[in-house]
Amino acid sequence: MERSLSDELHGQHIAAERVYHHLVDHISGGLPQKPLALSFHGYTGVGKNFVSNIIANNVFKLGTRSRFYHFYDATIHFKHASRISEYKERLYRDLHTAVSECPTSIFVFDEMHNMPHGILDILSPLLEVRETVEGVDFRNSIFIFLSNAGGNYINRRTYEHLVGGKKREDLRYTDVDRFLAKSAFNNEGGLQYSELITKHLITAVIPFLPLQPIHVRKCVQDAAKRRNVTFSEDMVQFVLDELEWSPEGSKFFSVSGCKRVYEKVGFYLQQL
Incomplete structure (x- = not known):
């Protein structure tokens, strides 16, 4: 897993280090006190889903295709705010069944900034420090929350660091962490005022930094390799x-990260 994070994840030295150590401790550090709950924050295309997949691939032989990997998209699975009670009941039942079958089940909740308020409060008893919940031990399970919330703060903090003449790799977790949780969880979304926050049930809040041209270049190399074509400077x-950049008029941060790179490479190839 350490090699996957260092070789395949671009521009995310903070996330790579934090995720690796949290996961290794959870899996190999003896019986955990509680489930591992990681909250990933940053704008689109910076690697949040990618890291979730890396985790799954290192826990399960079949990776994200394992029946013990469970993915929820707030815009699909919890789209109607009027049905919160129904969603909570179904989610609790599904999680209870999943962990009873596989104690190391992984649950990923995407688009958290679009999650209706209150749904994830049902997770509160599951993420507490306790041996069992209605006869099921959740302590070996893993919960991952993905959100764009806090992205503005992360980008601003990274920009200030770089224009101050400092190296990106010198930006540390503590430089970003101080106000990230406050910024992210005060935004509209599923974790705003959630019991997961008020009861301090999130193991770690992980920042994903905006990507610069050097990182997009590496993504282009990856895309060329996946398509089995020759990589070129052109x-x-x-x-x-082709990509949109911020601040406007510069090529500083890719607005969409590397999300559109694979398709852009495909379009480029069709023009040759």
Whole structure:
């Protein structure tokens, strides 16, 4: 897993280090006191889903195709605010059944910033420090929450660090962490005022930094390799010119991260 995070995840030295150590401790550090609950924050295309997949691939032989990997998208599975009670009841039942079958089940909740308020309060008793919940031991399970909330703060903090003449790799977790949780959890979304926050049930809040041209370049290389085509500087320049950047008029941070790179490379190839 450490190699996957270092070789395949670009521009996320803070997330790579934090995720690796939290996961290794949870899996290999003896019986955990409680489930591992990680909250990933940052804008689109910076690697949040990618890291979730890496975790699944290192826990299960079948990775995300394992029946013990459970993925929930707030815009699909919890789209109607009027049905919160129904969602909570069904979610609790599903989680209880899943962990009774596989104690190391992984649950990923995406689009947390679009999650209706209150739904995830049902997770509160499951993430507490306790041996069992209605006869089921949740302590070896893993919960991952993905959200764009806090992205503005992360980007601003990273920008200030870089324009101050400092190296990106010198930006530490403590430089971003101080106000990240407050910024992220005060935004509209499923974790705002949630019991998971008020009861301090989240193991760690992980920042994902905005991506710069050097990281997009690596994503272009990855896309060329996946497509089994020759990588070129023309290909890189085409993709860089096609993407949207911020601040406006600069090529500082990719607005969409690397999310659109694979398709942009495909379009470039069709023009040859």
